[in-house]
Amino acid sequence: MKRIFSILLCSIIVLAACDNNSESKEDKAKADSIAKETERKNKVQEAKDKVATDLEKLAPLTEEQIKALMPEMLGDVPLSDYSFSAAMGAPVASGEYKMTDSSSVILTISDCAGSGGAGLYNLQYAGQLEYNNENDIEYTKVIDFNGSKAIEYCRKTIVECSFTYFSGGRYLVLLEGKNIGADDLKKIGRELKVK
Structure with a gap:
């Protein structure tokens, strides 16, 4: 035993x-x-x-310099409702392109130079690059775009999307579409010459 x-x-x-x-x-x-x-x-x-x-080491652009980056035409649609702001030391140009009566694209170009611009870069772009989320109402995902990263956001219940990417080593480009899908915004982004 x-x-x-x-x-x-x-x-x-x-x-x-x-x-x-x-x-x-x-x-x-x-x-x-x-x-x-x-x-x-x-x-x-x-x-x-x-x-x-x-x-932070770069000097921010003037209003004239950043306005020159805004295309007068987006395809065959003219720029309307242009605005400029330099709040918190970051020059930002924005304009709307009305595609139809019910669809439009708002293009916003932010110069991320200087301390204010670098803060904008961190807050609105770099800080979002690890964030992917999806639910029944909307999604946010980080995708590859032109050899870099971009942030795609869309609401699912209506056609309302935005697309954000960093270009030219200093510019934060935001495309917002009303009744314009993410694929169309990406196509517009590829055609823009913000460098």
Whole structure:
């Protein structure tokens, strides 16, 4: 009886040791995965910080310079309702292009130079690059666009989308569509020459 008990006890110890080893392998794999993801996020953050630091060193554009970036025509649709703002030290030009009576595109170009512009870059672009969300009403996703990242947002219940990307090493471009889908906004973005 003692012999059977000893064999049974040894078997339990061996099985427990084997199972414990597999748990430590799983734990090690999880830890490695977390470490790799942390390293990737740190590299991405360092790249964003470098861009923001470089932007702070640039002088912001004047109203005339940023207005020159706004196309007079978007396809065959003329620019209307132009506006300019330099709130918080970031020059921003905006204009509407009325495609039809019920559809339009608003183009906003922000100069991210200087400390105010770098803050705008961080808040409205860099800070959103890790954010993907979808529900029954809307979605936000980060996509590849012209060799960089862009932020696509659409409401699902109505055709209302926006598309944001960084261009020319200093410009934040926002296209907002009323009754214009995301694919059409991306097409417009590819045709824009904001550099």
